[in-house]
Amino acid sequence: MRLLTASELTALARQVACRLGSQCHVLADDRQDDAVRIVDDEGRALILYQEETKPERLFLTARLPEAATAQGLTLRPVTVAATSTAAHVAAHIRRRLLPALAQTLADYEKPPTPQAPTAAGESAADPAPTLADVLDAFGSPYVPGRGDGWVIGELVSRRRSLPAVWWQTLAAPDDHCRPGTNTRGMVPFLADALRRAGFHTTEPRHGRCVYVAPPRPDLPHPRYTLRTSSGRSGTWDVVDRYTGAAIRSSSDLVRAEYFAEQLESEYGVRRELRIASLDLPGIQTGVAESAQLRVVAVLLARQGFIPYGLDCVDHADVPGFLALASPVRPSQVEVHRVLEPWGSGRPAPGGGALGAGHRFDRDLASYARCLTASGVRAVVDRDRVRAEFTAGPTLLGGPGDTRAGKEAAAGLPAWRRPAERSQ
Numbered sequence: 001m002r003l004l005t006a007s008e009l010t011a012l013a014r015q016v017a018c019r020l021g022s023q024c025h026v027l028a029d030d031r032q033d034d035a036v037r038i039v040d041d042e043g044r045a046l047i048l049y050q051e052e053t054k055p056e057r058l059f060l061t062a063r064l065p066e067a068a069t070a071q072g073l074t075l076r077p078v079t080v081a082a083t084s085t086a087a088h089v090a091a092h093i094r095r096r097l098l099p100a101l102a103q104t105l106a107d108y109e110k111p112p113t114p115q116a117p118t119a120a121g122e123s124a125a126d127p128a129p130t131l132a133d134v135l136d137a138f139g140s141p142y143v144p145g146r147g148d149g150w151v152i153g154e155l156v157s158r159r160r161s162l163p164a165v166w167w168q169t170l171a172a173p174d175d176h177c178r179p180g181t182n183t184r185g186m187v188p189f190l191a192d193a194l195r196r197a198g199f200h201t202t203e204p205r206h207g208r209c210v211y212v213a214p215p216r217p218d219l220p221h222p223r224y225t226l227r228t229s230s231g232r233s234g235t236w237d238v239v240d241r242y243t244g245a246a247i248r249s250s251s252d253l254v255r256a257e258y259f260a261e262q263l264e265s266e267y268g269v270r271r272e273l274r275i276a277s278l279d280l281p282g283i284q285t286g287v288a289e290s291a292q293l294r295v296v297a298v299l300l301a302r303q304g305f306i307p308y309g310l311d312c313v314d315h316a317d318v319p320g321f322l323a324l325a326s327p328v329r330p331s332q333v334e335v336h337r338v339l340e341p342w343g344s345g346r347p348a349p350g351g352g353a354l355g356a357g358h359r360f361d362r363d364l365a366s367y368a369r370c371l372t373a374s375g376v377r378a379v380v381d382r383d384r385v386r387a388e389f390t391a392g393p394t395l396l397g398g399p400g401d402t403r404a405g406k407e408a409a410a411g412l413p414a415w416r417r418p419a420e421r422s423q
Contacts, residue, residue, distance in 0.1 A: 003050065003055045003056055003082040003083070004050060004058070004082055006034055009034075009036050009048060009049075009050070010026065010028075010036050012048070012086055012089065013026045013036040013038055013048050014026050015086030016038060016048070016086045016089045016090050016093070017038045017040075018086075019086060019087060019090035020038065020040050020046075020090055020093065020094075021040055022375055022390045023040075023375045024038055024039065024040045024375070025038070025039055025374070025375055026038055027039065027140060027147070028146065028147075029047055029049070030140055030141060030143050030146070030147075030149075032047065032049060034049065034050070035047055035048065035049035036048045036049070037063075044062055044063070044098075044101065045062060045063035045136070046060065046061075046062050046063075046093060046097070047059075047060070047061045047062065047063060048060060048089075049061075050082065054079075055082065056081065056082050056083075057079045057080070057081065057082060058079065058080050058081065058082045058084060058089065059077040059078075059079055060077060060078040060079070060080065060089065060092065060093055060097050061075055061076075061077040061078070061097070062075055062097060062098075062101045063136075064101075064104065064105075065105075065133045065136075073104055073107060074104075075100060075101060075104050076100065078092055078093070078096045078097045078100070080092050130197075130214075131152060131163075131165070131194075131199070131212065131214075132152065134193060134194060134197040134199070135150045135152070135165065135190075135193075135194075137193075138150065138189075138190070138193045138298075139167075139302070142167075142168035145170070147170065148167070148168065148169045148170060148302065149167070149168060150165060150166070150167055150168070150190065151165065151166050151167070151168050152164075152165055153165075153166075155209055155211070157202075157204070157211060157244070157245040157246050158227075158229070158237055158239070158244075158245070158246045160244060162211050162243060162244055162245055163211065163212050163213070163243075164209045164210060164211050164212065165190055165194065165209065165210045165212055166183065166186075166187070166190070166208055166209040166210065167183045167186035167187070167190060167302075168183065169183055169304065183208055183304075184208050184306070184310065184312075184313075185281070185282070185301035185304070185305065185306050185307050185310060186298075186301050186302065187203055187207070187208060187209065187210055188203065188277075188280050188281055188307070188310070189280065189294070189297065189298050189301060190210050191203050191210045191277075192276050192277045192280060192288070192294070194210065194212055195276040195277065196276045198215040199212050199213065199214060199215060200212070200213040200214075200215070200216070200240075200242035200243055201213075201243070202240040202242070202243040202245040202247060203247070204245065204246070204247055204248070205247060205248045205311055205312070206248075206311075206312055211240070211243040211244075211245035212243060213242045213243040213244075216242070219241050219242070221241065222241075222260075222264050223240060223241050223242060223263075223264060223267050224238055224239070224240060224241070224247075224260040224263045224264050224267070225238075225239055225241060225260065226238060226239070226253075226256055226257065226260055227239050229249055234251055235249050235250065235251050236249065236250055236251075236253055236256040237249050237256075238250075238256055238259045238260045238263065247259070247263065266278060275288070275289060276288070276289075279309075280294070280297065280307075281297075281307035281308060281309040281310040281311075281320070282297040282300070282301065282306075282307025282308055282309065282310070282320065282321055282322060282323060283297050283307070283322070283323050284322070284323065284324040284325060287325060290325060292325070292331075292333050292389060293323045293324075293325065293333060295376075295389075296323045296333045296335060296371065296376070296387055297321070297323050299370065299371055299374045299376070300321050300323075300335070300367060300370060300371070303370045305321050305366075305367065305370075306318055306319070306320050306321070307320055307321060307322075308320025308321060308322040308338045309322075315338060315339060315340045316339070316340045316341065318339075319337050319338060319339040319359075319360075319363055320337075320338050320339075321335055321336070321337060321338070321367060322335070322336045322337075322338050322344065323335050323336075324336065326386070329388070331388055331389050332386055332387065332388045332389075333386075333387045333388075333389075334384050334385070334386060334387075335364075335367050335371075335378075335384060335385040335386075335387060336383070336384050336385075337360060337363050337364055337367070339356075339360075342356075344383065344384070345383055346360050346361070346382075346383045347360060360383075361380075364380045364383075364384070364385055365380060367385045368380050368385045368387075371385070371387050376388070376389060377389075377390060
């Protein structure tokens, strides 16, 4: 019998999380029953649990990348008395667990022993562990009936099964701030995070997934090409050579060529600028590299709110959030609610549809509530929400690139560092 009940362990973990950093939050562990996971302010997953054989002890450990465990690396748990205070547990995490974790990750980062070249036709190493590591830094995997999260699987594109990633939500909305289970808003941010880790991505125009391919040398031909559709005669598909996925189709050859040229041009600009994304929906135009804005946009999109500018969304019917950098305070982000044709201002009395002003206020309050629940200080200020980071945005900004600049990247383990390759 364990000394701590599940609720007592969760309560202790919340107190410990507060002492580890303002961005830390507590979740039920997705791999071990009766364990609690603290995702700290550097994106690390710290696990608190007990064992039946030692009820008087509390075990503290950390989640290693799957690729590291596949190499046989392990992390010996740190133990404290089950009756320890939160301050005592946090002190042992800082003094004993985190240094041991840093050393284990350093061992994992050592250059591998050179291997003989694989024979022709032999498949390369499975990219799934690396892909899972990237997504683990972005969020937790989906567990049916327990919580939202990412999924790695295969979906059909042009009658071919291809590796894909998507975001899955629980069937029922929660009572506080989730307006629905629309996962379309997460697609651009998943793709952005994967590109930051060096993967190639394809986002179908009407899809709710991201097709993905592992890093590979540049192809000698244009990335986007036209192929006759295998399902419909007289139709052309615009296909990404890296992933093999079709992005969109057209029965007009000239129009299809125009789509391919547009995509090729955008890809060339991203390569030249060495950035993952030119623009992201829900974020001020031209500032997709801002970690603060990406954090805010991801937190809202995870709750089902729709980013403004998302393809195939009519913002005359569906309001979209838009995150802008504060012109006054660098640590602050302004979040606006945009509904065309009214824009981001609150409809005047008698303006707009019946109840439009009430819905405007309700949505802003929901934005602020969800951001506050995620560890950001957020308040409604007239026709906008002001969100302020009390510490650097070190979670969900994109794997390895949660803080701007090479200095921050150099302090992260290699499996979370931004890729040094063209996207």
